[in-house]
Amino acid sequence: MQASWSSVAGWSEDDPAAAWPALLASCSKLARQPNWKPVCDAASALGSAPGSQQARRYFEQHFVPWQLLGSGPSAEGLVTGYYEPLIRGSRSRSGQYAWPIHGVPADMLTIELGDVYPELKSLRLRGRIVGNKILPYWTREQVQERGAQLPAPVLLWADDPIDLFFLQVQGSGRVQLPDGKTVRIGYADQNGHPYQSIGRWLVAKGELSLDQASMDGIKRWARDNPDRLREMLNANPSYVFFRELPVSDAGPVGALSVPLSEGRSIAIDPRYVPLGAPVFLATTHPLSTRPLSRLVLAQDTGSAIKGAVRADFFWGFGEKAGREAGRMRQQGRMWLLLPKGMQPPRR
Known part of the structure; x- marks a missing residue:
């Protein structure tokens, strides 16, 4: 108007x-x-x-x-x-740094619907080829289950799964390495599944009240319930893949x-x-x-x-x-x- x-x-x-x-x-x-x-x-x-x-x-x-x-x-x-977070990570995997930060998988297809239907120019599908069919790409849970079988580069290894999750939600961030140097990473692609709020999931489960379901509240719940960490994270099927970016003072x-x-x-x-x-x-x-x-x-x-x-x-x-x-x-x-x-x- x-x-x-x-x-x-x-x-x-x-x-x-x-x-x-x-x-x-x-x-x-x-x-x-x-x-x-x-x-x-x-x-x-x-x-x-x-x-x-x-x-x-x-x-x-x-x-x-x-x-x-x-x-x-x-x-x-x-x-x-949203913001640009700083998390801790490493170039190599270890007991401390065990959570992969993935680049874009080689087997993930991106289908631009606007190429066929102009009215859908802002929409795209992600999938994978199985035989002669195109199936939806793996969910967050499936990506994690596939582990090393996922044909995606591991850019870095994070030390905390919750920090990594929120970095995915923000879409970009910086990773501080053990030697003090910083690596900047940014959004490269996503698995095609819709984002689902883990805060809303916790509220629906009766684990948190609505006013408690902030980022800090979710992190506290995760620390208090380590045995349910994967369950909570997998409530959001969306998974973000990153690319490494030049380090600069700009946003x-x-x-x-x-x-x-x-x-x-x-x-x-x-x-x-x-x-x-x-x-x-x-x-x-x-x-x-x-x-x-x-x-x-x-x-x-x-x-x-x-x-x-x-x-x-x-x-x-x-x-x-x-x-x-x-x-x-x-x-x-x-x-x-x-x-x-x-x-x-x-x-």
Whole structure:
């Protein structure tokens, strides 16, 4: 729904210049598209660090806000958080480092449905060939059961299965080796099975209450119930495969293939929000009513991010970011900012 700038909650309180580096990162990809080239050229002309008022005028002159609506239609949706974790690992397997971090399996097929059905361009299937049939790829439980029989490289070995699980949920992270060096890994592919929340599984089993089912709460339950660890992990059939990335001080690379910006990047459902687009997000801080309203860039996606009014807020790297991300499950509203004359995706 097209909106006015005055109706965008929190727009006048935010500093849009703080999102400028993220905007320029998006434009490094979007400028190739005719609809985006003029606004990206205009952004480039303002340099790398315009003032707050200059940045605000730029957006108000070049963009139109469209309020995103969910089913109902509802103006509010779920806003969660994610971050780039640091876990401990090794290049070689040992008693301490026993949990494999896999690369993409050689026998996994990726079928792009949009190649045959254009209306399904955002959907793909993963499978494996058995005889003359294509079957679904292995679930998490089956991947782990196959062990060394899985035709996938082992990039590294982690020392903690829960830390590795949450690294898979986040989609990227850093691994600290025994010699102190750090390796960065990022999402390469996924086994095609839908993501299922282990927090919701624990709540449904009566093991945790809803307010206890945070990342910290799940980790405490796992430490207290080591004999049920695999049962809990296998409740999520989705399994993420990684690739090793160059080490840098920039954020992890998202689905747009640009580094994410702490506090200014979100993951979205690309069926409703074009990758790279600016979005104004109006939500609250974790476990709080304190407003968190700011301009962000849609630079990532996630298997659990489904729907128009749905965002995953990138908190950055490390333990503090992890605490905020693990507690974040807020309601929020979203306005998609598109160049004048451009229409939102139709569903």
